[in-house]
Amino acid sequence: MLRSPLVCGGSGVARPTLYVAITNHGFGHVARTTALVNAIRRQVPDLLPLMVTAAPRWLLETNLEGEFIHRPRALDLGVMQRDSLQMDLTATHAKLLQLKAMAPEFIRAEVDFIQQNRAQLVLADVPPLAVAIAHGAGVPCWMATNFGWDFIYRSFGAAFDEIADWVSDLYSGCDRLFQLPFAEPLRAFPHKEPVGLTGAEPRYSAAAIRAQLGLTVPPERTVLLTFGGLSLAAIPYHALADFPEWQFLTFDAAAPDLPNLLKLCGRQLRPVDVMPLCGRIVSKPGYGTYAEACRLGIPVATIRRDDFAEGPILVAGLQAHHCHQILSHEEFFQGDWRFLHATPDPPQQSAPLDTNGNLTIATAVAYYLNNLSQP
Secondary structure (H helix, E strand, O other): OOOOOOEEOOOOEEOOEEEEEEOOOOOHHHHHHHHHHHHHHHHOOOOEEEEEOOOOHHHHHHHOOOOOEEEOOOOOOOOOEOOOOOEOHHHHHHHHHHHHHHHHHHHHHHHHHHHHHOOOEEEEEOOOHHHHHHHHHOOOEEEEEOOOHHHHHHOOOHHHHHHHHHHHHHHOOOOEEEEOOOOOOOOOOOOEEEOOOOOOOOOOOHHHHHHHHOOOOOHHHEEEEEOOOOOOOOOOHHHHHHOOOOEEEEOOOOOOOOOOEEEOOOOOOOHHHHHHHOOEEEEOOOHHHHHHHHHHOOOEEEEOOOOOOHHHHHHHHHHHHOOEEEEOHHHHHOOOOHHHHOOOEOOOOOOOOOOOHHHHHHHHHHHHHHHHOOO
C-alpha cells in the first residue's frame, strides 16, 4: 500500500517516517527489529514505520505497537532452508544470482517508494540492498546486526565468493552500524558502534500468563522449546514422556498432542511473553532467543550449529555471558534429555552484558528524526 505520510498540524512539517528493511530469513530478525521500532516510537510518538519485509503481516501485528505500513518485499534472501537447521546451498546460490541480476529493478522501485512516502532514514537488519536503496533516495542507511550476509556466504566456499564480494561492497556504504553483542568481525562496515543487547520484552506479568494458560507446574519444571519460525523436522517429542511431572511449551503447530506439552500458536503470544514462566529454554542458536533469555536471566540449553558461520560465535557468546548448557545433536535428537536434570553451567565471564541496546539505538534514531523535523 502506497501513501504519503501525514503532516504535523498545519506547520507543513513531514511526519517522522522510517523505512525499516528486515532480512528475509526466519522470524528472529522481525522480532528484534520490531522491538527497536517500538522503542523508537516511545521517543517519537507520531512515527510512521514503513515495514519492508516478506514476513507475514500477522507477525508484524503481533510484535508492533501502533500503526504501520507493511510493504511485502523480500530485499534479500538469507539462506534457503528446509527447516531451522537444514540448508539448501544449491538453491541458495541460484536464488542469490537471480537477486543480484534483479537488484537494479528492486532499488529503483524502493527509491520511488521512499521518495513518495518521504521517509527520512533507512534502518535495516540487515539486507545489503538497503544501503543502495537509501543512497538512491538521498537518505542515510543505518543498520543494526551482529552479522553480515557476506560473512555467512564466504563460509560456504569459493562458489559464493562473487556474491559475498558484492554483499561486502554494498555494506561498505553503510552510514552507521549498531554492532550488537555476539558479533562476527563485520569487516565490511566502516562505521561501527557497539551497543547492548536488543530484543522484545514480555507484555504481561508472569502471574497473568500462568493464570491465562492454567499452568500449575513451577518454573523450575517448565521448559520452553523454541526453534524459530521454521521449527524443526525431527524434534524428538517422545523424550517428553520421561518427564510426566514437567510442563513443556511450544509454538510448533505441528507438535503432537501430549499431556505435558502445551501448544501456544494462535494465542497472540510470543516466545518472550512466556519465557518468565520457565526455568529453562531449549533452542537452536539464534541471536533473538539468546538475547531475550539473557535480558530475562533464564538459562538456555542450546544445540550446536557448526555448519552456519554465525552458530559458533553465538554459542561462544552465550557461554561467555549467560547460564547455559551446550548440547550435541546426539543428546538432543536421540531423545535422552537427562540434561534437564543437570544444573546449567555458569557464564565464563563475570562482567554482565549491557542490556540497553534498544534504548541506545532508539535514542540515536529519535534524535536524528526529531532534529530533521524542526522547522
